[in-house]
Amino acid sequence: MTDHDREVRIGSLARVEGEGALQVIIKDGRVQQANLQIYEPPRFFEAFLRGRQHTEVADITSRICGICPVAYQTSAWLAVEDACGIDVGAGIQALRRLLYCGEWISSHALHIYLLHIPDFLGYPDAISLSRDHRDVVERGLRLKKSGNAILEMVGGRAIHPVNPRVGGFHRAPTNSELAVLAEQLRHALDDALATVEFVANLDFPEANVAVELLAVHHPDHYAIESGRIRSAGGLDFSSADFPAHVVEHQVPHSTALHATFDGGRYLTGPLARYSINSSQLSPLAREAAAAAGLGPTCRNPFRSIVVRAVEVVYAIDEALRLIAAYVRPDMAAVSTPPRAGIGHGVSEAPRGLLYHRYQLDADGLILAAAIVPPTSQNQAAIEDDLLAAVSANLGLDDAALAHLCERTIRNYDPCISCATHFLDLTVHRQ
Amino acid sequence: MIGIGNSFRRDDGIGPATVATIESLHLPGVSVVVTDGEATRLLDAFAGADLAVVVDAMRGEPPEPGRIHCGHGAPTTGGGNTHGVGVAAAIGLAEALGRAPQRVVLLGAEVENTDIGVGLSDPVLAAIPELRRLILVELGG
Numbered sequence: 429m430t431d432h433d434r435e436v437r438i439g440s441l442a443r444v445e446g447e448g449a450l451q452v453i454i455k456d457g458r459v460q461q462a463n464l465q466i467y468e469p470p471r472f473f474e475a476f477l478r479g480r481q482h483t484e485v486a487d488i489t490s491r492i493c494g495i496c497p498v499a500y501q502t503s504a505w506l507a508v509e510d511a512c513g514i515d516v517g518a519g520i521q522a523l524r525r526l527l528y529c530g531e532w533i534s535s536h537a538l539h540i541y542l543l544h545i546p547d548f549l550g551y552p553d554a555i556s557l558s559r560d561h562r563d564v565v566e567r568g569l570r571l572k573k574s575g576n577a578i579l580e581m582v583g584g585r586a587i588h589p590v591n592p593r594v595g596g597f598h599r600a601p602t603n604s605e606l607a608v609l610a611e612q613l614r615h616a617l618d619d620a621l622a623t624v625e626f627v628a629n630l631d632f633p634e635a636n637v638a639v640e641l642l643a644v645h646h647p648d649h650y651a652i653e654s655g656r657i658r659s660a661g662g663l664d665f666s667s668a669d670f671p672a673h674v675v676e677h678q679v680p681h682s683t684a685l686h687a688t689f690d691g692g693r694y695l696t697g698p699l700a701r702y703s704i705n706s707s708q709l710s711p712l713a714r715e716a717a718a719a720a721g722l723g724p725t726c727r728n729p730f731r732s733i734v735v736r737a738v739e740v741v742y743a744i745d746e747a748l749r750l751i752a753a754y755v756r757p758d759m760a761a762v763s764t765p766p767r768a769g770i771g772h773g774v775s776e777a778p779r780g781l782l783y784h785r786y787q788l789d790a791d792g793l794i795l796a797a798a799i800v801p802p803t804s805q806n807q808a809a810i811e812d813d814l815l816a817a818v819s820a821n822l823g824l825d826d827a828a829l830a831h832l833c834e835r836t837i838r839n840y841d842p843c844i845s846c847a848t849h850f851l852d853l854t855v856h857r858q
Numbered sequence: 859m860i861g862i863g864n865s866f867r868r869d870d871g872i873g874p875a876t877v878a879t880i881e882s883l884h885l886p887g888v889s890v891v892v893t894d895g896e897a898t899r900l901l902d903a904f905a906g907a908d909l910a911v912v913v914d915a916m917r918g919e920p921p922e923p924g925r926i927h928c929g930h931g932a933p934t935t936g937g938g939n940t941h942g943v944g945v946a947a948a949i950g951l952a953e954a955l956g957r958a959p960q961r962v963v964l965l966g967a968e969v970e971n972t973d974i975g976v977g978l979s980d981p982v983l984a985a986i987p988e989l990r991r992l993i994l995v996e997l998g999g
Contacts, residue, residue: 558954565955572898587894
């Protein structure tokens with residue numbers, strides 16, 4: 429092995445959700461491969477949904493992830509309701525959007541403060557960060573708590589919510605219950621705006637992701653809980669056409685499937701959402717984005733922390749708007765008689781576009797299920813970014829290179845548990 | 859008194875089941891919380907407490923369902939990965955933020971079956987009286 433041949437191996441990636449590793453092989457001074465190795469055992473959710481009743485999907489799929497259960501529930505009920513030809517109406521939709529805002533706030537606050545900020549300030553973890561920047565971490569914890577408060581009030585509990593169901597909710601909250609929540613959210617909005625200001629002043633390395641971007645788009649608002657699919661390149665299609673554009677395939681080094689969009693690598697998540705939908709942010713969120721130096725699009729993955737912070741402002745602003753406009757539905761749920769057919773659902777999980785498809789028989793039994801999580805879709809684009817980052821920094825020693833690779837991966841907030849279909853780094857310099 | 863776990867995943871419910879037996883005693887100055895182990899809720903549960911006794915399910919290697927483990931302070935984690943921020947990080951964070959109780963006692967019982975469903979397996983159920991005795995000793999001390 430010479431100076432030009434190296435292998436860098438990160439055996440276990442820290443501060444990402446789930447388990448995975450990274451192997452980088454450098455030969456004759458050129459980066460040959462950067463493989464994300466996802467080694468959590470595959471989770472077989474698609475298989476054990478088969479034979480279950482269509483009404484059970486919300487409770488089963490919420491268990492896929494403790495960080496973004498609402499995303500799984502949402503894409504699931506959208507797909508089932510699509511198969512059954514059910515429209516839940518504007519009232520229930522608004523309540524679902526409120527619930528999803530809670531998940532965005534909670535998930536983004538966790539990633540920004542406990543997983544991502546330590547990278548920018550040079551700390552190994554949130555605990556050591558807390559010793560020097562107690563106020564910063566306390567603000568993050570308050571924000572996360574406000575998101576959890578929404579999940580608890582609307583979803584019944586913060587992790588694996590039990591109140592939502594196919595067709596709506598078991599119980600709709602009262603106006604006075606939501607008024608209490610609104611009071612907490614008004615304080616959280618100050619913390620969210622302070623977060624944008626804080627992260628805007630971090631030091632961002634230059635970087636640019638050149639791949640196609642894909643996000644859910646809704647004509648009326650910044651897409652979260654429903655919509656069509658739009659690419660940065662200008663394609664616009666319904667969730668039913670997702671399988672025609674996105675093809676999953678296996679790679680030897682990962683238990684998570686990779687995916688291509690019209691044959692090419694692509695990215696979902698905050699950068700894609702913001703670049704495609706930023707004009708639909710609320711005035712307050714747009715102003716915060718502009719003050720933080722974001723233009724109408726953002727392709728620098730290091731700045732994803734700013735986009736997440738802006739999305740937290742939006743989610744709180746939007747939650748307050750939804751609460752102010754809330755009229756308790758007469759019926760918390762609509763009936764969901766089954767029918768044979770295939771349904772598709774897409775929503776914007778905190779980490780990106782999440783697609784579900786179910787095939788039902790006439791009695792509502794699930795014959796086939798397909799779930800395509802955002803981290804699976806993003807793996808190839810993350811590997812592209814890693815290749816570029818390592819190629820541009822070959823002069824670094826292995827420890828510094830390993831740290832750069834970990835930062836590169838954390839920019840995407842990968843949820844390996846969801847994707848399982850994920851991280852350890854090895855750099856091979858040969 | 860904090861019971862961590864999910865009663866709908868069989869033996870993972872050992873924490874909640876154990877603290878329920880303490881709650882029924884209505885001991886003065888003792889508050890009982892059941893939680894999933896999520897960090898911000900654990901930090902809230904620590905608020906204002908001199909002593910926190912945390913009961914959780916655990917796995918041992920080699921396994922011995924029902925075997926009880928006892929520790930003090932923040933445990934070390936097994937690997938560098940994280941599923942959200944768990945119990946160990948929550949205690950570490952609480953200490954760094956000056957929110958940790960003066961004493962944190964961790965009691966773990968090894969599980970046999972964590973499939974979906976309710977009810978504890980026999981060896982895990984049989985661990986409750988000893989867990990309860992250990993808790994009462996801590997609360998008395």
